[in-house]
Amino acid sequence: MKSKKGIGLEWYMLIVAFFLGFMFYYLYLIGNKQTVQNYIGEYQFHILNAANEGENMIIYAQQSAKYSMQQAIYDLANDGGVEEIENEYETVYEHQCGTFNGAYVWFQVQKTDSGYEAKPCLDNSSTSDNLLYLFNQNMNGHLQNSPNEFPLDNYDYQIMNNLEILGKGINPLKFDIVAKKKIQIESFTGAQDEEPIGKSEPKTTKPGVPVSYKYSLPYNERAQDTAVDRIILHHTGDSRAYQTYNTLKQRDLSVHYIVDRDGMIYYAVDESKRAWHAGNWNSRSIGIEIVNTGYRDMQYTDEQYASIKSLINDMASRWPSIKVDDAHVIGHYQATAEGKWDPSPNFDWARIGLPNHPTLQALGKNAPSEYGWA
C-alpha cells in the first residue's frame, strides 16, 4: 500500500529538502563570511604594520649612522684625511703629499732654510667633504645590507658642531599599506583578476640553460612576501668576467649572473637570494651583469645576446611573476633615479626580443661623454 502511494514523493519530504537546502546554503554563506570575519581589521592591521616597519627602519638607520660615523672617522684618520675619491667619471680629490706607511699624509712638516714649515695637505672643507663621502659610503653599505628597502644616497648631509652629522632624507620612505600577500577576500573584492603581489615561488632556481658555478658572490635573504618580478640588466664596466667578479667582491656588491664576452653564463648567487646590485630593487629582482666596458666602441657580442635571451626566457618559465616584456626585463638605468646608465646605449634590446624597450635617451638620461657618448 505504501509502495503504491510512492513514499519518495510525500509532501513533507519537500519541506525537509527545503530546510536541508536552506541549511547548506546558509552554511556555505557562513563559510564565505568567515573569511571576511577573520580579516576584520586586516587593512588597519597592515597600516599599523607599515608604521611598525618604519619604526624598525629608523632604529636600523640610526644605529647604522653611528657605526658609519665611527668608521668614517677611523678611515679618515687612517688615510690621513686624504682619501682618494673617485666617482664614475673623475677623481674628485687627490692626495697632495703622498703616502707614509700606506696611509695618505694629512699634514707635512718640511725643513726649509728659514726653519720648519708646516704644509697642510688639504683644507678644512675637503676634510669635511671627505668625511661626508666616507660616511655616506659606509651608510650605504649598511642600508644596502638591510632587510628593508632603503633608498641609497638619499640623505642631504650637513656637518654640525662637534662632528655631528645631520642627514635629511631627500625622498621619503615608502611602504605598502595594503598587505603584500594576497588577502583571501576575493569573493567580494573581485581582486583575483589582479596580478598577485605576494611572494612568488619559482618552480626551481636551477637554470635550464648551461651555466658555470665558478664564481660565488655575497648575498642575503630577500625581503619577506616580496614577489621577484624583475630582471635587471647591467654592464660591468670591464672586459672580462673575472674582473667583474673581483670588482664586485671588493666593493661588497653582487649579482646573480655574469655573462662573459664569449656568452658563458656564471651563476654567482642563487636566484632565491637577494644579490646587491640595484639598491632598493634588490629584493624583487634578479641581476644580470653583461661584460662590457661601457665604451661606445665596445659592442655586445652575438654570444652574449644569445645567452641573455635564453637565460631570461628560462627564468620566465621558472618564475611565475616574471614575463619577458618591457615591464619585467629592465635596465639598471630604469631602476635607479640618477647616475646609472647601464647597460650602455649600444645594447640592442631587440636582440633579446624587446624591440620597443625604453632607451636611456628616451628617459631623458645621457651616457657620459668620457665613454665616447656625445
Add this chain to the structure above:
Amino acid sequence: MASFRSRFKIRNKKGVGIDDALPIIVTLIVFALLVFAFRITDSVNEEKLQTGIQNQKDYVEAHDELTGYLSLIDEYFASNSQLVSDSFNEQNYSKLKKDMSGYFALKFGHLPRWEIEFLDQSEQAITADGEYFILRGGKGRGGFTISSNKAVAKSFIPIQTNPPKYVIVRLQVYRSI
C-alpha cells in the same frame, strides 16, 4: 461499539499514530538541527573573531614593546639597540641578558610565555661561544600551554662588521586561547 471498533480498525490499518505524525516530527527534528547548527557556527565564528583580533593586538603590542626597549636610552644617551650591537661586537651578552630579562618580564610577565631570540641574517639562531641566545619568561608552568596564539615581533640591528651585517631580535609572546 461495533461502529467504534470498525472505525478503530480502519484507522489502525492506516497507522494513524505514526504515519500521520511523521511529517511534522521530521520537520521539527530538521528545524531543531538547523537552529542548533546555526548557533554552533555563530558561536565558533565569534570566538575566531575575538581570537583573531586579540592576536593582531598582541602583534602590535609585541612590536611596540620591542621597539620601545630598543629605543630606550641610558644616562649617556646610548640606546638599547647600541647595547645589543655592542654585546654582539664584544661577544659578551651578560649585561644584555640581564637588562632584557628585567624589562620584558615586567611587560609580559602576565602571559603564559614570552621568548627573545637572536638570529643571524639567514635567520639561524646565533650561538656564540657555545651559547644560544634565548631568554624565556612568563607565568605558564613549564612553558607552553597546549592551546596558545603566538605573536611575533622582529627588529633588525646592524652590528659593526666589515662587510656590514645585522642581527635579528625576535620577540615571541604566547597567549592562551
